[in-house]
Amino acid sequence: MDVQAIKRTFGIIGTDPELDRAIGIAAQVAATDLTVLITGESGTGKDVFPKIIHQNSTRKHGQYFAVNCGAIPEGTIDSELFGHEKGSFTGAVNERKGYFEIADKGTLFLDATK
Ligand SMILES: Nc1ncnc2c1ncn2[C@@H]1O[C@H](COP(=O)(O)OP(=O)(O)O)[C@@H](O)[C@H]1O
Ligand SMILES: [Mg+2]
Known part of the structure; x- marks a missing residue:
């Protein structure tokens, strides 16, 4: 999935380049078995990132x-x-x-x- 498809699929709103960059990194690491640390202020939508990673991984099933x-x-x-x-x-x-x-x-x- 590309960044726009991920945003549509997960209902992510926003056009900030940093948001797109974070989503792009999530898609990139999803293809690996790396452990990922997600940090950021409360309420910034971090909870959707592990779901993006799971859905874009070979582990999705x-x-x-x-x-x-x-x-x-x-x-x-x-x-x-x-x-x-x-x-x-x-x-x-x-x-x-x-x-x-x-x-x-x-x-x-x-x-x-x-
Ligand atoms: N960019 C965004 N687009 C859509 N919903 C968002 C966005 N950022 C945050 N939210 C929503 O705000 C709420 C709080 O997000 P959450 O993932 O719980 O924050 P965090 O885990 O970072 O504290 C959730 O309902 C989430 O869906
Ligand atoms: Mg959270």
Whole structure:
């Protein structure tokens, strides 16, 4: 998808060259398995970028999984992200898949917004 097609598909409004440049970079990195860090002020539309990356990747038929990291209590984040085996700690009554495993061959969006 080119930049204009992405803007139409995802309902992105705006004509600033910097916006187009960011979308172009998203399309470029989507073709790779690189880890991407998306930064910017609150409300600037960052949340659509992991979706653009997923949809433009070879992983698009895999799981897209978004995790609101700020909503996970401290102390359980490792278990949420990486999963755990049954009996590995008090209360671990069952084996549990982590988000990395769930999103394997897909895209994992770790949203760090508080
Ligand atoms: N350029 C844009 N075009 C269309 N909608 C936008 C744009 N920028 C932001 N939004 C909308 O503004 C809201 C906030 O965006 P969001 O992605 O949650 O911001 P962020 O994650 O950067 O804090 C969302 O509803 C989003 O769709
Ligand atoms: Mg956000």
